[in-house]
Amino acid sequence: MQSMNDIKLKILEVTKRRGFYWKSYEIYGGLGGFYDYGPLGASLKDNILQLWKDYFVTKEGFLLLDSPNIGPELLYIASGHAEKFTDYMVKCKKCGHVFRADELLKGHVDNPEKLDAEGLWKNIKEKGIKCPDCGGELTYPEKFHLMFSTRVGMDKNAFLRPETAQGIFINFPIFYRLNREKLPLGVAQIGKGFRNEISPRQGLLRLREFNMAEIEVFIDPQEKFLLGDVRNISLPLLTREGKEYRITVEQAVKMGILSEPMAYFMGKIIIFLEKIGIDIKKVRFRQHSREELAHYSRDTWDCEVLLSYGWVEIIGIADRGDYDLKRHMEYSGKDLRAFRRFKSPKKRKIKRLRARMEILGPLFKNDARKIAEILENMEYEGGNIEILLEDRKIKIPKNAYEVVEIEESVGGERFIPQVIEPSFGIDRILYAILEHSYYERKDSGYKVLKLKPRVAPIKAGIFPLVSKEPLTTKALEILKIIRDSGVSCYYDDSGSIGRRYARADEIGVPFCVTVDYTTEKDNTVTIRERDSTLQKRVRISELPEILELLSDEKINFESLDENV
RNA sequence: GCGGGUGUAGUCUAGUGGUUAGGACGGGGGCUUCCCAAGCCUCUGACCCGGGUUCGAAUCCCGGCACCCGCACCA
Incomplete structure (x- = not known):
């Protein structure tokens, strides 16, 4: 039995060595919180997003948006981020601990979060606030902004978006029209978000520039939201009171724990996570405590997965109410309401x-x-x-x-729609897939990533049994055929066949095609499945179609007929 | 940001003031090989960055950068 810490280190080692991802800017000493995705990582990410789009956009009939990363200052004043994302920090001169200045003044002053640096400083001195840890003197409050700010043109202040959501909210009237003025309306956006974390840690889990996939679902609270085909999906819930449940989507709604739309998307999320290869036995939904709630949120549940780092949030589902649309109406003066027809x-x-x-x-x-x-x-x-x-x-x-x-x-x-936001952290999901996919073979200890065929960056390896003619030429011919059919694959003839299988297993290649001496006789090859290591013999003429079906998970290996 | 730890080839690591920094795995080339990291030959390649101490620094000191653990932060 290996420790969780081992897994973390092994994942780190494999992903770096084989080119999934690595820290950015290493030749210049690195920069915290930024990562490059290499060939395998970029492709894995792509596949995850493809599945996401298929499941959450196409199948739901939602609409896609691609809006800019940079937004004007006023947008983020309206959204509340400019205010809520800025904290004044004070540091203890003695022990060096850092605190939020407004937190220290709670109970001493009313609404300390409304004070500026001068006001905070005045109160700290007047009330004689000292370091809560050691009683030392505190420094003058210093501004810390979690949004990256920049300038557009000569002098227009702007921010890099901390979430893709705002681009959706401000475009609501356009989407409402494009949806022929019908609710519920879902708008999805895949893109980057930026947050200037004080101290990014834990590899892909806390980045300063990260990939997110967000959906804003605009609903009419007076209309019933249908649970559809997820009603019987079982949800692992942890409420803010600390109560644990394992109940169906429908039960959770009946018991009043979740609203229909919240429950619906949790059900969808469970199905999605299973599709992409997350172990759903290690998944739970945890409700935010009141203090934890974001400024815009009335209720939030984090979808967390159990990793070597502990429970890690990979998806957040927030009930944003009418907060965002209301704020943007106030600040822009534009009407962002929907229209509800009476019967x-x-x-x-x-x-x-x-x-x-x-x-x-x-x-x-x-x-x-x-x-x-x-x-x-x-x-x-x-x-x-x-x-x-x-x-x-x-x-x-x-x-x-x-x-x-x-x-x-x-x-x-006219009314302001309510908004439910499922927001996916793609980098975290990618990492979680890697951890949940990693295992070592019982007999040999060789490393395997049991990536699902659909998410696997490379679907097939094409090998000659031994590196000799005519096997090599035949294998290269097959490589070309498979590539032309649109399935990502590679050729490998170095070392022994076992070594090549092992190399493929380590990066999660689900299938390996081997050209052997039987091939010249009857034009067949073997396909080896990664996890079982079983082989089946198929005709070369049928290989492209079979590999395509296997990669798309339209058929599975067990049900594949040997047809020779 | 703070405290503690760490930084040597692609990866894992040996080296604690003194010649061309050693090994393993990997990778390239070759031999061998009829199905799961076999073997042999050969090549490849590293002291995080900057300053200081010293005749001499991978090694000691200072600063920076980055990573790990803990604290804080995580809208």
Whole structure:
């Protein structure tokens, strides 16, 4: 039995040696929190995203967006990140420990998070706040910003996005229209996010530039959200009260632990994780405590996997309510609401105004038309009328309009949709797949990555049994055929056949094709399956199709007929 | 950011002031080889960066960078 720490080191060793990923900028001494994906890693990541898109975009009928990494300052002021992502830190002069200044003032001052550096400093001195660890003097509060800031053009302040989500929110009206004004509406975005972590650690698990795949699902809270085919999926839940459950999606909703959309996406996530090769026995959903909740979130559940580092969050599902759309409405002045149609139009009697142009005209000249328009669109509630036209308050004399009572039919109402956000950390998922795929053969101790065929970066190795003619030429011919058919594969004739199988196992190649002396007689080759090491003999003419089906997991190796 | 530890070929590592820094695995070439890292020959390749101490530094000291563990942080 190997320790968890061993696995961590072995994964690290294999991934670096075989070119999955490595620390960026090593020739310049490295830079913390940045990684390069090499040939295998880039391809693995690609395959994960492909499956993600297939499962969460295509199959759900959601819409894709690809918006910029850099956004204007105002966007992130509106989103709350500019404020919430900045912390003032103080350091103890004696023991060197660092604290958030506002945390230290909690209980001493009301709303300490609203103070600036000067205000915090004043209060620290007045209340005599000392280092909670050793009682030492504290330094002047220093700003620490978790967003990378930059400049656009000469002088426009901008930020690198800390999440791809904001690009989706601000485009809601366009997507709403593209979806023919129907909810629920899901918009998905795959892209990079940037966070200037104080201290990135643990390889791919905490990066400063990372890959994320996010979905914002806009829903009408008055409409029932259907659980569909995930209702019977079993969910491992850990509530903020510390209660553990293993219940179905449907039960979780019935018991009031989860809302329908939250439960639905958890079910989808379980299926997805299993598809890409995560061991779902090592998965749980943990509800955030109140203190943990992000500024925009009403409820959040982290999907965590058990790795050698402990439980690690790989996906977050947040109920963002109407926070984001509301904020962007406030800051942009644009209407980001959806329209809810009533089942039958509501009829009501209201008082409306009819403008008398013969009075308005001479009185307001060029503005008369606009004023008339405003008047005729407003509901009359009695009293004197004063309207706002281009920042001017204008009093309208009583003789300039008539009040008429009409019966109006109202077809529906505008409202701000609620948003559920499943947000996937792709780098963490990739690492989790590697850890959950890694094993060593019982007899030999050789390393194997049991990557699912669909995520495996390379689907097949093509080998001559021994490195001799005519086997080598035949194997190279087959290589070309397989490559032309679109299946990623490679040729290897160095060392013994066993060594080549072992090399392939280590990077998770699911199938190896071997050309042997029977091949020249009847045009057949063997296909070896990685985990069982079993072989089956198939015709070369059928090989491309078989490999394609195996790689796409349309058939599995056990059910493959030997057809010679 | 703090404290502790660490930094030698692609990988794992030996070397604690003194010649051309040693090994294993890997990788390339060759021989051998009829199915799971066999063997032989051969080649390849490293002291994290900068400063200091010293006649001389991979080794000692200082600074930086990075990694690991713990603390803090993780919206």
